[in-house]
Amino acid sequence: MDSVLRAAAIYLIVLIVFRIAGRRTLSDLTTFDFVLLLIIGEATQQALLGDDFSVINAALVIVSLVGFDIALSLTKQKSLWFAKILDGEPIIIVEHGQLLGHRAKKARIDESDILEAARHSQGLERLDQIKFAILEKDGKISVIPNG
Structure with missing residues (x-):
């Protein structure tokens, strides 16, 4: 026991x-x-x-x-x-090209992490090309490009 x-x-x-x-x-x-x-x-x-x-x-x-x-x-x-x-829950960290600083800071993610995920998944180079970036429950960053 x-x-x-x-x-x-x-x-x-x-x-x-x-x-x-x-x-x-x-x-x-x-x-x-x-x-x-x-x-x-x-x-x-x-x-x-x-x-x-x-x-x-x-x-x-x-x-x-x-x-x-x-x-x-x-x-x-x-x-x-x-x-x-x-x-946890997914967290939106970029909304319409704007970094949501307080959320990113809380998640210990900076702009370079988001841009790295954007380059890998969507081939995007700048924040203004991102409609939403979401920190998923598994720690990965999903990127949705501007339409």
């Missing part, structure tokens, strides 16, 4: 940390981010297993983590409020 409680605690801690870190943290992993995730994984493994390194305990921890993930998925399907808290 100790392993299940530890798994639940670590799952919630990691979930909260990445939710606080923001959407952009997981959307574009740099080498540094990848190494950081590996280190977090190792630290998490130590916290999850404690002194018991048996295969049975490891299996119990894995099953518990997958179970928590499934339970959260089902809860998000039933509760829009809960889904909004965990996943």
Whole structure:
């Protein structure tokens, strides 16, 4: 039972940390981010297993983590409020060529991030060519060009 409680605690801690870190943290992993995730994984493994390194305990921890993930998925399907808290909502960051500074700042996105997404997805070079830029729930930026 100790392993299940530890798994639940670590799952919630990691979930909260990445939710606080923001959407952009997981959307574009740099080498540094990848190494950081590996280190977090190792630290998490130590916290999850404690002194018991048996295969049975490891299996119990894995099953518990997958179970928590499934339970959260089902809860998000039933509760829009809960889904909004965990996943967030899409945020419009450019409207009719104008950067919405307060929203972009809150999302830790600058004009260069938006223009990069615009170049990749639509071949656009300037903000005034963008009707809407939207920070999606997964951290990607969708760009809708002016018609």
